[in-house]
Amino acid sequence: MVFNNWRIRRVGQAVFTVWAVLTLSFALVRLMPGNPMGAMLVQLEQSGMNPARARELVEARLSVRPDEPIPIAYVNYLTSTVQGDLGQSIASGEPVANEIAQALPWTLFVMSWSLCITFILGVVVGALMAYWEGGRLDVGLTSWAILMGSIPFYVLAFLLLIFLSYRFGWFPAGGKYVAGTEPGFNLPFISGVVYHAILPVISMLVASGVASLGMRGNSIRVLGSDYLRVARLRGLSDLTISSQYVARNAILPMYTTLLISIGEMFGGSVVLEQVFQYKGLGYYLYRAVNIRDYPRMMGGFMVITIAVVIALFIADMTYSMIDPRAGGSSNESY
Amino acid sequence: MTDRDHRETLTDALDGTCTDGGTPTPFETVSQVTETREDKFRNVYDTYVRAPLSIVWGDWRARIGFAIILCYLLMGTVGTVVIEPTAPAEGPALAQPFETMDYPLGTTDMGRDLFSQVVHSTQEMLKMITAGALFSVTLGTVVGAVAGYKGGWVDTVLSAITDVFINIPGFPLVMVLVAIFEMGENPYMIGILLSVASWSGLARAIRSQVLTLRHESFVESARTMGLPTHVIVSKEIVPPLLPYIVINLTNAARRVIFEAAALYYLGILPFEDLNWGVTLQLAYEAEAHARPQALHWFLVPMAAITGISIGLILLGQSLDRVFNPRVRARHEKTTADDDTLEATTH
Numbered sequence: 068m069v070f071n072n073w074r075i076r077r078v079g080q081a082v083f084t085v086w087a088v089l090t091l092s093f094a095l096v097r098l099m100p101g102n103p104m105g106a107m108l109v110q111l112e113q114s115g116m117n118p119a120r121a122r123e124l125v126e127a128r129l130s131v132r133p134d135e136p137i138p139i140a141y142v143n144y145l146t147s148t149v150q151g152d153l154g155q156s157i158a159s160g161e162p163v164a165n166e167i168a169q170a171l172p173w174t175l176f177v178m179s180w181s182l183c184i185t186f187i188l189g190v191v192v193g194a195l196m197a198y199w200e201g202g203r204l205d206v207g208l209t210s211w212a213i214l215m216g217s218i219p220f221y222v223l224a225f226l227l228l229i230f231l232s233y234r235f236g237w238f239p240a241g242g243k244y245v246a247g248t249e250p251g252f253n254l255p256f257i258s259g260v261v262y263h264a265i266l267p268v269i270s271m272l273v274a275s276g277v278a279s280l281g282m283r284g285n286s287i288r289v290l291g292s293d294y295l296r297v298a299r300l301r302g303l304s305d306l307t308i309s310s311q312y313v314a315r316n317a318i319l320p321m322y323t324t325l326l327i328s329i330g331e332m333f334g335g336s337v338v339l340e341q342v343f344q345y346k347g348l349g350y351y352l353y354r355a356v357n358i359r360d361y362p363r364m365m366g367g368f369m370v371i372t373i374a375v376v377i378a379l380f381i382a383d384m385t386y387s388m389i390d391p392r393a394g395g396s397s398n399e400s401y
Numbered sequence: 402m403t404d405r406d407h408r409e410t411l412t413d414a415l416d417g418t419c420t421d422g423g424t425p426t427p428f429e430t431v432s433q434v435t436e437t438r439e440d441k442f443r444n445v446y447d448t449y450v451r452a453p454l455s456i457v458w459g460d461w462r463a464r465i466g467f468a469i470i471l472c473y474l475l476m477g478t479v480g481t482v483v484i485e486p487t488a489p490a491e492g493p494a495l496a497q498p499f500e501t502m503d504y505p506l507g508t509t510d511m512g513r514d515l516f517s518q519v520v521h522s523t524q525e526m527l528k529m530i531t532a533g534a535l536f537s538v539t540l541g542t543v544v545g546a547v548a549g550y551k552g553g554w555v556d557t558v559l560s561a562i563t564d565v566f567i568n569i570p571g572f573p574l575v576m577v578l579v580a581i582f583e584m585g586e587n588p589y590m591i592g593i594l595l596s597v598a599s600w601s602g603l604a605r606a607i608r609s610q611v612l613t614l615r616h617e618s619f620v621e622s623a624r625t626m627g628l629p630t631h632v633i634v635s636k637e638i639v640p641p642l643l644p645y646i647v648i649n650l651t652n653a654a655r656r657v658i659f660e661a662a663a664l665y666y667l668g669i670l671p672f673e674d675l676n677w678g679v680t681l682q683l684a685y686e687a688e689a690h691a692r693p694q695a696l697h698w699f700l701v702p703m704a705a706i707t708g709i710s711i712g713l714i715l716l717g718q719s720l721d722r723v724f725n726p727r728v729r730a731r732h733e734k735t736t737a738d739d740d741t742l743e744a745t746t747h
Binding site for chain 1: 462561564565567568569570571572573574576577578579580581602606655658659662663666667668669681690691693696699703706707710711713714715718
């Protein structure tokens with residue numbers, strides 16, 4: 068029962084977060100001094116447009132009506148956004164939702180691979196370090212992990228770009244797929260997509276350095292605990308001990324690290340995609356901010372946030388499946 | 402005062418050295434050992450300064466970390482006075498690094514000295530780091546500790562806010578805020594802005610640790626004594642978590658550097674003086690990544706960012722070693738020789 072309750076609360080929390088983000092966007096667009104609405108009006112009027120026409124355009128693009136009283140504008144904004152209307156781009160006049168729908172899958176593709184590989188690499192390397200703790204392998208891998216953790220992902224991205232694509236020409240320096248291939252389920256297209264995604268994914272793997280250090284610490288802690296000695300005394304096989312006792316208990320805290328890195332990775336996609344000229348959602352957001360295309364900017368920000376909300380939600384749900392303790396906590400008030 | 406002295410004083414008191422003829426109780430007794438201000442100071446110094454420092458000194462990682470951070474601090478303070486600021490066309494275009502002593506790290510295609518750029522960027526970066534790290538760690542600790550200790554509706558509200566911020570990816574939020582508010586160039590403000598969402602992870606971690614602390618007997622007794630909440634939180638709840646908080650300072654600092662450099666690189670933050678991120682941006686715009694003879698222009702700011710980050714991460718790691726008894730527990734059992742220093746200083 069507690070379990071179900073916890074799930075319902077978690078759904079409520081996700082919905083609450085989305086609402087909070089929408090409200091924040093509205094507040095930024097509408098209420099703040101120097102807000103996009105005002106800025107856009109000024110921008111258009113200065114370019115010689117008459118004020119009435121400028122208002123119409125702002126209304127169409129931002130889906131915020133300048134004359135409406137704020138509570139009504141707020142309700143309208145919420146309903147239209149929930150229905151998928153994110154306004155129209157100033158630069159292209161296209162609906163922002165359509166543009167984002169085209170950019171989003173690429174970012175999700177790169178991010179999901181980066182996350183999976185980071186997590187697996189972190190766990191495996193961390194376990195190896197803990198197993199041979201103090202040995203040469205441990206020292207070597209720890210130094211490697213510290214170095215990886217110290218490099219911002221975009222620095223690694225630059226290094227990969229400079230050497231692997233510009234110097235040696237092994238990988239493409241930009242783009243998402245091989246020009247000329249037909250998008251769809253055919254081999255040349257898919258292999259081209261994978262080929263273009265390799266460098267961005269590798270750049271994101273710097274996060275595995277910190278993850279593996281975390282895993283190392285967890286494993287060492289578990290290895291030193293009493294119940295492990297008892298398990299050995301009971302004569303359980305090494306395999307059972309390492310998979311059921313050590314791995315499981317050491318990986319559980321890693322989940323929190325993973326959760327935090329989801330948001331950081333999605334946020335980082337802005338820089339990553341700019342470096343590789345990989346035209347996903349991050350690149351889209353970057354362009355929007357650079358040319359101050361407010362509808363695109365707010366739309367991109369909202370979608371990237373909602374993507375993180377959903378990713379975290381999925382992660383939390385699966386976590387409660389592995390860890391039976393999740394969710395139950397005393398909330399007595401003092 | 403050692404434990405033994407303490408016990409002796411107590412027994413003396415119980416033996417009945419009372420002068421007014423009433424029943425002797427320990428509550429009426431004045432301690433026979435007076436602790437002067439100097440003693441107090443020495444105790445604090447021993448536990449909080451000398452012991453950690455001597456542990457740290459036994460660890461090579463910590464030594465390197467401290468040395469690196471010290472270098473950057475010197476660069477940001479003394480360096481700006483000693484090294485002249487750079488101007489365009491002061492040297493040959495794209496001089497290679499380590500060729501002449503005039504331009505130790507080479508020059509840009511405008512002939513600006515890269516070494517001087519790195520040194521003069523440091524101060525602003527350090528200001529950003531300090532402001533950002535302190536802001537996010539303070540806010541995270543306060544929110545997490547209060548939410549975890551108070552429980553009830555306070556916890557519900559604070560946790561809801563924390564969860565919202567955990568779900569918002571910090572970098573895009575900062576981008577949008579910068580675009581809308583047209584930030585000034587005050588490095589402290591930029592540092593705080595960069596940390597506007599990053600306190601939430603720490604707040605959640607602190608809260609979950611406080612949840613286990615709130616049932617400890619020393620917290621319960623403080624509550625029974627009727628101490629106000631802010632005293633309990635600041636005097637009882639936060640001190641045991643200090644090690645964790647201090648380690649998080651270094652992480653927060655790293656995040657501020659990474660994000661600041663990235664924002665400057667993307668050309669989103671306004672700038673007047675050059676800094677590591679701006680240098681990267683200029684190099685990228687000049688296509689330094691595609692030109693082998695301009696490669697150093699890219700590598701110098703990247704090395705500056707990575708260097709301070711390595712310093713901070715090493716520092717964090719060694720602090721973890723100093724503070725974390727759980728990580729140490731197993732070491733002390735298996736490799737006693739190695740850790741005698743740690744054992745004696747504590």
